Amino acid sequence: MEMKDNRKFGLNMKQEEKNLNDTLFNEIISTYNNPRHLMHKKMTHVLKYVQHGEALIDVGCGIGEFIVRLKDRFHTLVGVDISRPEIEFAKKRIGNSPNVFLHCGELESFHFPDEHFDVCLCLDVLEHVSDPPRLLQETHRILKRGGSLVVTVPNWYDIIVSKVLRQNPLHIHTFTPWRWMTILKKNGFNIRFYKAVDFPVIHSEFLSKKIPFLGMCILIVAFK
Secondary structure, X not given: OHHHHHHHHHHHHHHHHHHHHHHHHHHHHHHHOOOOOHHHHHHHHHHHHOOOEEEEEEEOOOXXXXXXXXXXXXXXXXXXXXXXXXXXXXXXXXXXXXXXXEEEOOHHHHOOOOOOEEEEEEEOOOOOOOOHHHHHHHHHHHEEEEEEEEEEEEOOHHHHHHHHOOOOOOOOOOOOHHXXXXXXXHOOOXXXXXXXXXXXXXXXXXXXXHOHHHOOEEEEEEEO
């Protein structure tokens, strides 16, 4: 009887955890749908610069927002993330789309072919990984010659938030835009352009264009 109760308790805990995850993930979706939110603004810029192609990979795809929004632009879309709950949620959102493939694990573990993808998204990822050059070398390997890498990273303010105030321990790396672009170049990429997205406190797109080094987020478009 006790074993059955423990098993039932375990199942209830798993269901409760799943419900909490689903609530959190739906809240994330709402930020993408809110025109005033930084996530929506970043998404709008990214979608603007991603063209149609054969194959796209989203490294750190999370709940699959960009896969959902780009699945009509590519014949094949691949999403990779180390978070199983997010991958499972993304699979539920996308359903049985024959051109979408979602995987849980590190990018290197899937051994994608050389020069396979037209576009690689790496959005809000590099600041979290312990070895950004290693990840960039793998994305460079799997990108076609002339293929695009689209990166978003936090800007200067994150140095204050994460390093000085230590309010975001998940951000391992906090660099200036120039340092990020130097890292990209050292790992084989050519910078097409970079721009700031949004501006702290007053949320001015005008100021983010005029003084991009003070913007909240940096979008970098590079190519192989």
